Amino acid sequence: MPIELTAVQAAARLATDDTLGIPLGPGQPPAFLRALGERDDWTNLRVYGALLAVGTELFARPGVRYLSGFYGPLERALRDSDADVEFAPADFRRFGPLLERQSPRVMTTVATPPDADGWCSLALHAGGTVNELHRAGADPDRWLIVETSSAYPRTFGLGDEHRHALHVDEIDILVHSADAPLSLPGAAPTQADVAIARHAVAFIRPGATLQTGIGSIPSQIAALLAEGDGGEYGLHSEMFTDGCMQLHRAGKVTNTGKGIYDGVSVTTFAFGSADLYTWLDGNHDVAFLPVEIVNAPEVIAANHEMVSINGALAIDIGGQVVADTIDGNQFSGVGGAEDFVAGTGLELSDRSLICLPSTYEKNGQLHSRIVPWFGPGAVITTPRHHVDVIVTEYGAAELEGATVRERGEALAAIAHPQFRDDLLAAAERVSKGRSPVA
Numbered sequence: 001m002p003i004e005l006t007a008v009q010a011a012a013r014l015a016t017d018d019t020l021g022i023p024l025g026p027g028q029p030p031a032f033l034r035a036l037g038e039r040d041d042w043t044n045l046r047v048y049g050a051l052l053a054v055g056t057e058l059f060a061r062p063g064v065r066y067l068s069g070f071y072g073p074l075e076r077a078l079r080d081s082d083a084d085v086e087f088a089p090a091d092f093r094r095f096g097p098l099l100e101r102q103s104p105r106v107m108t109t110v111a112t113p114p115d116a117d118g119w120c121s122l123a124l125h126a127g128g129t130v131n132e133l134h135r136a137g138a139d140p141d142r143w144l145i146v147e148t149s150s151a152y153p154r155t156f157g158l159g160d161e162h163r164h165a166l167h168v169d170e171i172d173i174l175v176h177s178a179d180a181p182l183s184l185p186g187a188a189p190t191q192a193d194v195a196i197a198r199h200a201v202a203f204i205r206p207g208a209t210l211q212t213g214i215g216s217i218p219s220q221i222a223a224l225l226a227e228g229d230g231g232e233y234g235l236h237s238e239m240f241t242d243g244c245m246q247l248h249r250a251g252k253v254t255n256t257g258k259g260i261y262d263g264v265s266v267t268t269f270a271f272g273s274a275d276l277y278t279w280l281d282g283n284h285d286v287a288f289l290p291v292e293i294v295n296a297p298e299v300i301a302a303n304h305e306m307v308s309i310n311g312a313l314a315i316d317i318g319g320q321v322v323a324d325t326i327d328g329n330q331f332s333g334v335g336g337a338e339d340f341v342a343g344t345g346l347e348l349s350d351r352s353l354i355c356l357p358s359t360y361e362k363n364g365q366l367h368s369r370i371v372p373w374f375g376p377g378a379v380i381t382t383p384r385h386h387v388d389v390i391v392t393e394y395g396a397a398e399l400e401g402a403t404v405r406e407r408g409e410a411l412a413a414i415a416h417p418q419f420r421d422d423l424l425a426a427a428e429r430v431s432k433g434r435s436p437v438a
Contacts (some may be wrong), residue, residue: 051070107135121152147177187215199396208307209307213239412424
């Protein structure tokens with residue numbers, strides 16, 4: 001049986017020179033991480049995680065080094081304040097093996113209080129930490145620290161093999177708290193977002209299996225599908241969002257005939273509103289599985305008419321995608337987008353949509369997100385040979401199987417009119433395998 005401690009007492013158990021593994025975002029234990037941040041005696045604490053969702057002083061402390069697999073607003077703030085934070089590039093399905101390689105001495109997560117049989121649901125996150133949580137709990141030389149809160153929803157996996165829970169007998173230290181998960185506010189859609197969504201839904205046929213992420217464009221796509229005539233959709237998405245819930249509530253999701261994991265919506269973590277968390281509580285229609293299953297390309301491809309919907313920050317006329325950096329500065333992460341782009345690319349009936357507004361404004365000047373070529377320091381997220389469809393407010397460019405010149409012409413057609421001539425000129429230059437650079 002575990003030792004029951006307060007968050008402060010549990011935080012005191014870590015050595016000043018130690019290693020700690022934390023889940024991504026909604027799996028992070030709030031009270032425990034805040035308590036760790038109250039300590040100022042660290043000499044060499046290495047923390048492995050991604051997408052911080054807890055406000056804590058821990059990562060600003062001297063002697064603490066944070067290695068993140070995905071930057072969010074808190075990571076960017078830490079970077080800009082010169083904290084010791086570094087980015088570890090990896091797509092989401094590799095998080096588990098990479099964490100196993102590091103094998104932190106202490107693993108931690110948030111969970112629900114144990115049920116009558118002693119099982120603590122992992123609530124909003126399975127991700128890439130499930131196996132390492134179990135390994136830490138079984139290893140006498142490692143610690144498993146679990147913070148439980150009844151404010152988190154009790155969610156489920158599939159069968160005994162993927163129970164999506166920890167048993168109290170595995171846990172070394174149990175921390176009770178009343179903390180609730182972080183809620184994400186919904187973003188108001190722009191006119192461009194609405195237009196992009198309209199172009200995107202043209203690729204989604206009744207009975208398709210969908211993967212989508214967070215943001216106003218996916219939300220608009222979900223709204224259009226919820227209001228539309230289609231239905232009998234399946235969901236197989238690394239992230240379960242309010243848009244996914246909206247489709248369920250509209251009766252549009254049946255999860256029949258997917259070809260794999262029929263009968264349930266499959267995900268590996270959920271992030272959204274408090275309403276979403278309430279809806280997920282006790283809901284067996286959604287199955288939380290480890291990311292190495294959810295994001296495996298061969299599993300994604302096994303779904304019937306899979307359509308993945310992801311975002312980007314910039315595209316060049318060859319079809320290379322920059323989705324996680326801005327001017328070379330880390331903005332987010334590779335995440336699972338590349339997993340789903342790769343997975344949908346294995347079947348001709350599947351489609352991968354990458355959606356973005358055609359322009360952005362900086363210092364009062366309009367800039368195109370579709371460019372003839374990327375400048376020095378650009379970091380490519382998705383290679384050109386994986387890209388299928390690019391969608392802007394001006395339409396959709398189907399790139400798969402097209403020559404480089406044809407790609408450039410198709411992308412010019414969905415760029416802002418102000419930039420089309422330069423893109424067409426570059427597209428002409430790349431014919432016969434030449435460089436687009438003037």
